[in-house]
Amino acid sequence: MRNKLLWLAWITATLTGGGAFAATMYYGGDFRAVFLIGETTSGHHQIEMACDACHTDMFGGIDALQKGCMTCHGDELKAANDSHPRSKFIDPRNADRVAVLDARYCVTCHREHQPGITNAMAVTLPTDYCALCHRDIAKNRPSHEGLAFDTCASAGCHNFHDNRALYEDFLEKRHAEPDYKEVLLVSLETWVPPADASKPRRTALAALDADAPAAHRGAAKHTADWALSGHAAAGVNCSGCHQPRKRIRPDEWVAAPGAKLCAACHTAEARTFTEGKHGMRQRDGLWVSRKDDFPGLFQDKGLTPMTPALARVPMKDDVHAKQLTCNTCHGAHKYDVTFARVEACEGCHADEHTRAYRASPHNSLRDRVASGDLPKGSAVTCATCHMPRHLARDDYGGEMVFVTHNQNDNLRPNEKMIRTVCADCHGLRFTIDALADTALIKNNFKGKPAHHVESVDWVENRMRERARRRQQQ
């Protein structure tokens, strides 16, 4: 009898325990953390509880993982003109190379949950991986004789994926650029959209035009702030955000319109926001909800917006619980873009680079623009570099400029910043050196680069060598 009871207790405990594990794996919840097999990288730690984002199929193996990688990073790789695309490695003639480095799959080099072997750029291979295929590089490039293979991608010369600002002809074309260009202007800051006759500009509105019903007017400050905002200038009234369905539901009033509503007009901004560290937890499709499988039985909350408490970079102590949505930086009604460019960042970030901004030469330019000493577009703010403007052209001849809200887009490897930002004002040699100088980055570029990357010199050597040979002919 005692044995029977013990068996029964054991079976019940096993089923309950197993069921709890299975349910949390399937539905989510805090308990899911027990399945994390090792610390997640800084790139993914925010979304580590959304297991399905990467493990797109429980039994799909490596191809299911690859699908997860490409869902978020595919477009980025295409835009980077990936130097080692998958297409190179599915070619049968490279079968021997795939045998030593299966670069058809991201996880060959970037294994998640492996903190002990994770290097810069979340690479989990020994850092001399280039040697696996390019061991004989010195045969074609004698200048590379004797160089250590762990320096190819760490010395500021090459990247595995994105070499848009590092390829030889790019360096050759810009080798003689001065440190500071003649005109110091951020090119897209002063961009004016081409006139579109089919879309007449709406007339600007003033405080008296506010169309909120009296019951929802709220504080007078809201109306005053709105009247000074870009929304009023562009003819977007209270109802534009608070009564999005005014035509069919004239009595409806949305007290706190969310990001989805902003996205209705600011599509590119909202999309890129969910591609970066600030908004990735809110990305569409990231959280696979299964609450409808057994309605009411399980809670399925999805991921909450990012907070400084979840961040791995230094943040201010008093803002830990602040949730990041559009209004966190833009402030409802006022939508002060000047505030969003620097003060909003300083509100949370407490790392050295951020704290050094006020004393930086870039900030002094901002001061001079504010005082009218320099023209618009001369200022360099946090957003100038980390959320730069992009010129988007479609296949039908359309053009538009949007502010990318993916602060991560050009951050790592930092040579990505050369083309998107630095090159507007600085020469290539100066830029490459500055971006390789970690101390200079920490003090927010106060001073000249103390580090020198030799790639431009080597390109010049090859140019001279060619000129010499031409003369001999």
Added chain:
Amino acid sequence: MNKRLKIAASCTALACAGVLAVGLAAPARAGLFGSDDKKGVSYETFTDMLHLVMASDRAIYTKKVVARLAAKEKVITASEHFEDEKALPLPAQMFRFGSEMVSSKTDKFAYQLLSLWPINKQNAPRTEVEKKGLAFIAENKGEKPFYGEEELGGKKYFTAVYADVAVAGPCVNCHNAHKDSPRTDFKLGEVMGGVVIRVPMK
């Protein structure tokens, strides 16, 4: 006389058998490509047809787009960095993009443009069949293709190599002038490289 006839008859029979044997053996040696072994085309015919399409498209792009607009009319340039320079993709890039798109859609065949004198060293021959094939078409001045078989990554492939000939001025001009070109004396009509087509064998 009778004996002679007999000899002649047996010779004829032998010859016929020989022709028949060769006829039967040839496709058997070359293998058949297609779902039904008896109705399929030989690997050679299959790659010959593929190559004909590739070579024609390639020649048309080179002559009617690049040579015409860049070399003759001078309204646009062609550049390896066509996006940065707002230029036309080079004919070799055009060819490679097609090859990459095919690879992303099927594994029934794959093709590349290789050369004994490649600007990009990754496009030098790597396998024995590639080396033999490129040497063969260069020696034969592109008069006939090279067919071979090889095993790569545990899979058996039928590999055909076709001559890639300089069809227009820009081909030779660019390759002779490029800083990374190992050869600077190409002439119009010469074999500059080869198209390698691979078909996995059953």
